Amino acid sequence: MTGGFESPGAVPTSALPAVVARVTALADRLGVPHAEVFDVARLSAASGVPESVVKALLSGWPAGEPDVQARFVQRLDLLRRTRLKPNGRKYTQQEIADGAGMSRQQAGALINGDRRPTMEHCDAIQRFFRVHAGFLTAEDPEALASALQHTEQELLQQLADRERAAAAAADDPLERLLQDHGVRGIAWRAAQLPTDQHRDKVAEWLDMLLESVKRPEF
Numbered sequence: 001m002t003g004g005f006e007s008p009g010a011v012p013t014s015a016l017p018a019v020v021a022r023v024t025a026l027a028d029r030l031g032v033p034h035a036e037v038f039d040v041a042r043l044s045a046a047s048g049v050p051e052s053v054v055k056a057l058l059s060g061w062p063a064g065e066p067d068v069q070a071r072f073v074q075r076l077d078l079l080r081r082t083r084l085k086p087n088g089r090k091y092t093q094q095e096i097a098d099g100a101g102m103s104r105q106q107a108g109a110l111i112n113g114d115r116r117p118t119m120e121h122c123d124a125i126q127r128f129f130r131v132h133a134g135f136l137t138a139e140d141p142e143a144l145a146s147a148l149q150h151t152e153q154e155l156l157q158q159l160a161d162r163e164r165a166a167a168a169a170a171d172d173p174l175e176r177l178l179q180d181h182g183v184r185g186i187a188w189r190a191a192q193l194p195t196d197q198h199r200d201k202v203a204e205w206l207d208m209l210l211e212s213v214k215r216p217e218f
Contacts, residue, residue, distance in 0.1 A: 064140030
């Protein structure tokens with residue numbers, strides 16, 4: 001039985017293709033490389049899904065571990081490899097047991113797959129490693145969709161920041177100048193002038209422009 005392991009608010013399996021499509025569209029709009037937003041190692045660490053399964057799911061192939069206990073063992077092993085102590089070492093079975101409020105024997109049996117975890121075990125270990133509810137048990141497509149939703153939110157924030165900057169530049173003559181030509185572009189054009197007198201004229205003109213632009217005071 002796996003029903004007892006469902007977590008509230010889990011992302012339906014069918015959501016993955018839609019999330020992938022939205023992230024792809026946002027990345028294209030922002031000019032972010034697909035290899036960056038769909039970085040397999042990063043998504044694996046964020047979701048707990050093995051890299052090979054992440055690759056298959058992103059390619060549209062059905063994949064993932066159907067048994068909840070096997071997923072639990074996979075995800076717990078990944079946590080121990082990626083969520084390390086400040087000294088860079090893995091948490092020991094005893095440290096996990098102490099942090100999760102269980103005996104060392106219980107922790108060892110769970111880590112080795114010799115004991116079927118309960119919801120209480122999952123919740124305690126997730127709190128210890130500071131990961132979200134359902135990390136250890138969510139189906140692989142759901143877990144990957146949740147990780148990609150975080151990427152989607154980051155891209156949406158980038159898009160909002162870019163649009164705010166563009167709106168501010170539209171109201172500022174100096175910002176428009178810098179956007180159109182850039183500091184290096186202006187300097188390069190000035191360097192092409194034949195004499196210092198001509199370059200002084202450019203500097204004088206820029207000084208006049210700076211004086212005329214009244215930025216809002218906050």
